[in-house]
Structure formats: C-alpha cells, structure tokens
Amino acid sequence: MESIGVLMPIPMNSYLEQELQKRYNLFKLWTAPQKPQFIKEHADSIRAVVGNASAGADAELIEALPRLEIVSSFSVGVDKIDLAKCREKGIRVTNTPDVLTEDVADLAIGLILAVLRRLCESDRYVRSGKWKKGDYKLTTKFSGKTVGIIGLGRIGMAVAKRAEAFNCPICYYTRTEKSDMKYKYYPSVVELASNCQILVVACPLTEETRHIVNREVMNALGPKGVLINIGRGPHVDEPELVSALIEGRLGGAGLDVYEHEPEVPEELFGLENVVLLPHVGSATVETRKDMADLVLGNLEAHFSNKPLLTPLV
Amino acid sequence: MAHNDGDDVHAHAHLHHQPQDLPQVLVIRPPLSFSNFQSQYSHKFQFLKAWESPLPLDQFLTTHANSVQAMLSTVSYPVTACVHCLLPSLRLIVTPSAGLNHIDLDECRSRGIRVANAGNLNSEDVADVAVGLLIDLLRKISAADRYVRQGLWASTGDYPLGSKLGGKRVGIVGLGSIGLEVAKRLEAFGCIILYNSRKEKPFVSYPFYSNVVELAANSDALVICCELNDQTRHMINKEVMLALGKKGVLINVGRGVILDEKVMVWCLVQGEIGGAGLDVFENEPDVPKELFALDNVVLSPHQASLTSESSKALCELLVANLEASFSNKPLISPVMND
Numbered sequence: 001m002e003s004i005g006v007l008m009p010i011p012m013n014s015y016l017e018q019e020l021q022k023r024y025n026l027f028k029l030w031t032a033p034q035k036p037q038f039i040k041e042h043a044d045s046i047r048a049v050v051g052n053a054s055a056g057a058d059a060e061l062i063e064a065l066p067r068l069e070i071v072s073s074f075s076v077g078v079d080k081i082d083l084a085k086c087r088e089k090g091i092r093v094t095n096t097p098d099v100l101t102e103d104v105a106d107l108a109i110g111l112i113l114a115v116l117r118r119l120c121e122s123d124r125y126v127r128s129g130k131w132k133k134g135d136y137k138l139t140t141k142f143s144g145k146t147v148g149i150i151g152l153g154r155i156g157m158a159v160a161k162r163a164e165a166f167n168c169p170i171c172y173y174t175r176t177e178k179s180d181m182k183y184k185y186y187p188s189v190v191e192l193a194s195n196c197q198i199l200v201v202a203c204p205l206t207e208e209t210r211h212i213v214n215r216e217v218m219n220a221l222g223p224k225g226v227l228i229n230i231g232r233g234p235h236v237d238e239p240e241l242v243s244a245l246i247e248g249r250l251g252g253a254g255l256d257v258y259e260h261e262p263e264v265p266e267e268l269f270g271l272e273n274v275v276l277l278p279h280v281g282s283a284t285v286e287t288r289k290d291m292a293d294l295v296l297g298n299l300e301a302h303f304s305n306k307p308l309l310t311p312l313v
Numbered sequence: 314m315a316h317n318d319g320d321d322v323h324a325h326a327h328l329h330h331q332p333q334d335l336p337q338v339l340v341i342r343p344p345l346s347f348s349n350f351q352s353q354y355s356h357k358f359q360f361l362k363a364w365e366s367p368l369p370l371d372q373f374l375t376t377h378a379n380s381v382q383a384m385l386s387t388v389s390y391p392v393t394a395c396v397h398c399l400l401p402s403l404r405l406i407v408t409p410s411a412g413l414n415h416i417d418l419d420e421c422r423s424r425g426i427r428v429a430n431a432g433n434l435n436s437e438d439v440a441d442v443a444v445g446l447l448i449d450l451l452r453k454i455s456a457a458d459r460y461v462r463q464g465l466w467a468s469t470g471d472y473p474l475g476s477k478l479g480g481k482r483v484g485i486v487g488l489g490s491i492g493l494e495v496a497k498r499l500e501a502f503g504c505i506i507l508y509n510s511r512k513e514k515p516f517v518s519y520p521f522y523s524n525v526v527e528l529a530a531n532s533d534a535l536v537i538c539c540e541l542n543d544q545t546r547h548m549i550n551k552e553v554m555l556a557l558g559k560k561g562v563l564i565n566v567g568r569g570v571i572l573d574e575k576v577m578v579w580c581l582v583q584g585e586i587g588g589a590g591l592d593v594f595e596n597e598p599d600v601p602k603e604l605f606a607l608d609n610v611v612l613s614p615h616q617a618s619l620t621s622e623s624s625k626a627l628c629e630l631l632v633a634n635l636e637a638s639f640s641n642k643p644l645i646s647p648v649m650n651d
Contacts, residue, residue: 102479106502110454113445117620119613120449120458126612127605131598135345141620143437165501166441262466269462277457278466284452284477 004303005045007065009055012074016292020050023296039064048072048299053232053279054261056080062089070302072295075282076100076155078312079205079232086313093313094298097154099290100282105158107281108200108230109166111254112147114275115226116140116198121272140224143167148196150189150212151203152178155230159200171196174203189213193220198228205232213237218244226252230281233259242267245274256281335359336639337381339400341370344387344409345619350628358635360385374399383407383635389597391415397424405638407631410618411435411491413648414541414568429634432646433490434626435618440494442617443536443566446590447483447499449611450562451476451534456608479503484532486525486549487539487567488514495536507532511544525549529556534564541568549573554580562588566617569594578603581610592617 003025008017010030020026025045032038039046039061046065049057052074059082062068070092071081078095086093114120117139125136147163149156149172160170160183171184173192178185186192189212193199199221203209213227213236221227227250229236238259244250245268252273258264261279268274282291297309335356340347341363351360361381366373374396383405386392392406397420406416407429421428449455452475460472483499485492485508496506496519506519509528513521522528525548529535535557539545549563549572557563563586565572574595580586581604588609594600597615604610633645 102503103477106448106478107452107454109502110445110448110452113441114449114454114458117442117445117616119442119445119611120455122614122616123455123612124459126600126614131600131614136614136616136619138346138619138621138624139616141438141622142441162498162501165498167437264461264466275454275458276461277454278461278472280452280457280472280475283472283474285474286477286480288474 003045004047005042005067006048006050006299007039007042007046008050009061010052012050012052013288013292015289016050016074016295019292019296020299024048024299036064043067048302050074050295050299051080053077053080057086058082059085062086062091070094070299072298072302074291074295077205077232079234083313091313092302092308092311094295094308094310095312096282096291096294097310099294100287101154101158103284103287104155104202104230104281105162107256107277108155108159108202108228108254109162111228111230111256111275111277112163112198112200112226113142115228115252115254115273116142116145118272120275142198145198146171146196148172148186148192148199149183150174150192150199150201150235151231152181152183153202153204156200156202159202159230168198175208189217190220193217193222193225196221197224198226200228201231201235203231203235205234210234211237213241215240215244218250221250223248224251226250226254228254230256233257233261238265245271333359336383336635337361337378338635339363339374339378339381339384339403340387341384341392341396342387342390344385346624346628349624350631353628354632357632370396371399383638385409385631385635386416388412388415391417393417394420397421397426405429405635405644407634409627409631411439412540412568418648427638427644428648429631429638429644429646430648431618431627431630434630434646435623436490436494438620438623439491439538439566439617440498442592442613443491443495443538443564443590444498446564446566446592446611446613447534447536447562448478450564450588450590450609451478451481453608455611480505481533482507482531483534483536484508484522484528485519486528486535486537486571487545488517488519489538489540491566492536492538493517495538510539526552526556529553529561530558532557532561534562536564537567537571539567539571541570545571547571547573549577551576551580554586557586559584560587562586562590564590566592569597574601581607 006024007027027042047067047069049071057071062085073095076095076097122136143166147168152172152174173189242265254275256277301308338358339361363373380402386408388410405427411431457472482505488508488510509522509525578601590611592613
C-alpha cells in the first residue's frame with residue numbers, strides 16, 4: 001500500500017506521534033527550516049492533517065494540500081480549522097468530544113476553588129514564610145454560590161453537575177433556551193452575569209461567540225464576581241479583562257486560555273485574585289491517550305473506508 | 314500565637330470602662346477575627362482579655378477571672394486542668410472550631426462545665442478546600458500557576474501532564490460531617506468513595522474499611538477528615554503511607570498530628586508517596602522546609618474553615634451559645650460527651 005502522508009503542524013503528544021509514525025508517513029512541520037517549502041515538497045503525499053487547539057488547518061494550508069482528505073483534530077474545539085473550506089472541498093473533519101469532557105469540567109471547578117479560596121496565593125503565603133508572621137485572611141465560600149454557564153453542551157452540563165454537588169444553584173445562557181432543563185435560563189449573557197456570582201465560559205468559539213464576555217458582561221458580573229474561562233481565549237476581551245481586574249470592577253478570574261497563547265498579560269502576574277493555567281483543560285495522562293486513540297481511530301476508519309468515529313464534517 | 318488588636322489601652326483601664334453588669338467572657342488568646350467579634354458584641358459581654366495584661370496568666374486569672382462563668386477558647390491555646398483550677402466559677406466553654414482536641418473534655422465533664430463548638434457550620438468550607446487541594450494536586454494547579462507567572466510557558470513549553478480525577482479511588486478517613494460533604498462532592502467527579510471510621514455507618518453505601526492500612530492500600534488518594542484524639546494521633550504512619558504508594562496522594566484537613574509529619578516528609582522526598590495537600594501541620598505555623606522545594610505538594614495555612622461567610626455565621630452561633638448559657642437555656646451547639 002502506498003504510504004499515506006500525515007502532516008502535524010506542531011508537537012502535541014509523543015504517544016500520538018509515535019503511533020502515527022508507525023502507521024503513516026508523518027511529516028513534522030515544526031522541524032522544517034522553511035515551512036512553505038516543506039509543504040510544497042510533500043503536498044503530493046499528504047492526505048491527512050492532525051491539528052490541535054493551537055494549530056489546525058486554515059484556508060491557506062488546505063489550498064496547499066490538494067490531496068487532503070481528512071483533518072483529525074487532537075481537541076474538541078475546531079476554531080483553528082476552516083470548516084467551510086473543508087465542506088466545500090469534501091474534506092472530512094473529526095475532533096475529540098466526550099473523552100475530555102470530565103477533565104475540562106474538573107478543571108473549571110478546580111479553578112473556581114483556587115480563586116475563591118485563594119489556594120495558589122495561600123500556598124505562596126506559606127512557602128514565603130509569611131504564615132510565621134500572621135494568619136492568612138478570610139477567603140470566599142464556594143458552596144451555595146450561584147454558577148452561571150455560557151454554553152450548556154457536554155462540558156457545560158458536566159460543570160453544572162459538579163457545581164450542584166456543592167449546592168450551587170445553576171443558571172445558563174445558550175443561543176436558544178433548552179427545553180426540559182431544570183436550570184434557569186437567561187436570554188442574554190449580560191443578564192446571566194448580573195444574576196450569578198461565578199461565570200463559566202463553556203461554549204464553542206465561533207464568529208458569534210468571539211468576545212462574548214466583554215466589558216459590559218464583566219461589569220455586570222461585578223466586584224464580587226469571578227470569571228472562569230475554560231473555552232477559548234478569544235471568548236473574552238482580554239485587554240478589557242485586564243483593566244476590569246486591575247480596577248476592581250471584576251472580583252477575580254480563573255483562566256486556562258488566552259487570546260495569544262502562550263502569551264499571558266503580565267499585568268495579571270501580580271494579582272492575587274487570579275489563577276493562570278497554561279491551557280491544561282484536557283492535560284492528563286489518561287485523557288490525552290484517549291484523545292490520541294480517537295484521532296488514530298478516526299484516521300484508520302477513514303483510510304479503510306469505514307464510518308468515522310467522531311465526524312464533524 | 315499572639316494576635317495584636319492594636320489597642321494601646323491600659324490593662325486595667327479597659328475593665329473599669331466596661332459596664333459592670335454585663336456577663337463576663339474570658340478570652341485567654343484571641344481567636345482569628347476577634348477584634349471584629351469584640352467590637353460587634355461589646356454591648357452584650359465584658360471581655361476579659363488575658364493576653365493584653367502584663368500579668369502572667371495565673372495571676373491574671375486569680376485577680377480578674379475568679380467569678381467568670383464563660384470562656385471563649387481558641388485552638389492555639391489548650392484549656393488544661395491547670396487552667397480549670399484557676400476558674401472555680403466556669404460553667405461554659407465556647408470554641409470557634411469543630412475540633413475539640415484543645416479542650417480537656419474529661420475535666421469539663423467532671424466539673425459540670427458545658428462545651429459548645431462550631432457544630433457543622435464549617436463543614437462545607439472544609440470539604441470545599443479538601444476537594445480543592447485534591448484537584449490542585451492531581452491537575453497541578455498551583456504548580457502550573459507558578460510556571461505561568463514565571464514566564465516559563467512561553468519560553469519552555471507545555472507543563473507536564475496531570476492525572477484524571479474520574480475513576481480514582483478516594484479513601485476518606487473519618488466519615489463525619491466533613492467526610493460526608495467531601496464524599497458527596499467527589500462522587501460528582503466520578504471518584505469511587507471508600508472510608509474508614511470508628512464505626513461503620515449503616516446509612517452510607519460506600520465500602521467500609523476497619524483498618525486504615527487496608528483503606529490506603531485500596532485508595533489512590535487518602536483524605537483525612539477525622540478529629541484528633543488519642544486513637545487518631547499519628548494514625549497515618551509509615552505503614553499507611555507505604556500502602557498508599559508511590560502514586561498515592563494524601564490530603565489533610567483534620568489536624569496536623571493525625572499524620573506522622575516527619576515520616577510524611579521523608580516519604581515525599583523519597584517518592585514513596587505521590588504528593589500531598591496539607592491545610593494543617595504538627596507545629597503550626599512551622600512547616601517543614603523540605604516541602605517548599607516540592608512541586609507535588611500544596612500548602613495551605615490552616616484556612617479551610619475560614620471564609621467571610623462562615624466567620625459571620627460563627628460569630629452569631631458563639632453569641633447565641635453564650636446568651637443561652639447566661640440565661641440558663643439549652644445550648645445551641647452543645648458538644649455531647651460520648
């Protein structure tokens with residue numbers, strides 16, 4: 001059988017790389033001194049792209065790969081893939097839903113607790129020797145606080161389930177109200193933010209949801225409100241977020257994603273009401289392996305003309 | 314440790330300025346947020362503040378506290394038999410904690426002194442921190458936050474992978490009010506709950522282990538939620554920790570002395586256990602400095618029960634107990650000596 005070329009734009013998981021190398025001809029774009037050259041050289045044999053949350057397949061790349069048949073993303077979010085172009089050219093797209101739902105929801109709650117109970121800040125307090133000079137101050141209780149969720153898909157529902165175990169009332173915003181839902185619906189994000197104490201971003205990133213958390217929303221969430229972003233950086237107007245936090249118009253933030261990863265606004269480094277994570281929503285040994293197996297499974301299904309496991313397009 | 318209220322008042326003058334007919338409450342060392350408590354309730358009680366006096370404690374008590382009937386205690390100052398001897402009129406001790414290891418309950422019982430504590434008021438807050446510490450440990454939250462703040466994400470790359478919570482077996486040591494709240498929360502994350510307690514609880518379906526070593530051997534994480542007493546002192550020892558194993562993690566929101574701290578430090582440094590999240594220590598506020606160099610340890614300054622919300626509720630509860638005692642009514646949150 002002719003060797004199938006698979007292009008990977010950036011490193012993402014060594015197990016996935018090893019397995020792809022065993023089964024296909026893996027082209028590691030990040031090792032190329034001249035990327036456009038490299039792509040031209042191998043375009044003839046590249047039939048698949050494996051991307052992730054940081055690098056996918058934009059229109060330019062798709063155009064440069066005339067033999068591209070499938071884009072299999074090592075992520076659930078596909079905002080880095082030009083879906084319209086893929087549809088136009090009949091290119092299949094798969095992602096990794098479900099396997100990472102729990103990890104991301106777990107992290108959302110972990111961020112809430114870390115911000116409200118100042119876990120990272122008080123760990124610093126102990127390590128720096130400050131505890132010997134005086135007690136740490138009172139923090140803010142989590143149990144029983146109202147949690148507002150933007151997007152009630154798999155991840156949003158998993159966050160709700162966990163927050164309910166802390167006796168938190170749940171409310172949400174989605175494009176259209178969900179029928180048969182026990183949680184309270186608000187028809188706008190501003191109204192949601194006005195009626196909750198903790199706001200969690202858990203929707204996909206699209207043209208419509210870019211900057212869905214803007215200055216107005218942050219002001220509505222308020223000086224005692226906490227924003228948790230486990231979606232995508234561009235969901236939140238980042239410069240506005242920085243000034244809202246510095247000026248005290250927003251009470252705190254737990255962030256796993258940023259507009260220009262891996263850059264994180266340095267103004268946030270000195271704030272004690274902020275927890276900053278390096279996009280680790282699905283970053284556990286167990287889940288990354290499950291995600292990798294799903295990518296491999298989708299590719300195998302495609303190249304043996306079987307139904308895809310988790311197709312989006 | 315002494316808590317400085319910032320009052321420069323003469324030790325005796327403050328007693329003369331208080332109305333003499335208010336019921337007296339002895340405070341040997343101030344609990345956290347005492348200055349708030351004092352300013353809010355100085356119209357109801359006359360606080361005898363031993364730490365503000367230049368007199369040594371026994372003299373202060375003999376001179377000023379001979380007829381005092383109530384004491385507001387704090388976990389950092391044990392109420393021993395010697396203290397009782399100097400307080401012949403004492404009828405009530407209130408403590409702003411759930412824990413009672415700083416109070417000699419036998420001595421109280423034999424003297425007919427009633428004790429009131431915080432009851433279950435702080436249980437949710439403590440459970441929240443126990444869960445927060447576990448997620449932090451497994452998902453490396455504090456360590457990764459440090460990594461980002463040092464600018465290492467941009468320069469060095471992704472942070473090492475953490476470990477999933479779902480499917481982990483969590484052994485809860487002590488299934489009282491706090492332990493039950495921890496269990497309820499962790500079930501929502503897909504954790505499998507196991508427990509050890511003095512007695513098996515008939516109303517729970519979690520598997521019971523009568524032996525802590527066996528519990529540890531069957532757990533991926535041990536969460537210590539029990540009270541400190543003679544049976545639990547150093548209960549989490551080398552045998553338990555080795556049974557927990559190299560990938561096992563330890564969370565302590567009980568009391569520091571429940572685990573053998575020296576052994577725990579050794580296990581962590583040697584890699585015999587996978588990590589620890591600690592809110593309490595044997596000799597607070599001293600923390601073994603070997604822990605400061607470890608990324609698989611999360612340290613918390615005994616703050617699990619201390620939120621603004623519960624602090625407010627706690628003040629109200631303590632006052633309610635004091636007032637009940639002074640009007641010979643039943644206590645609101647009495648400790649039952651069993």
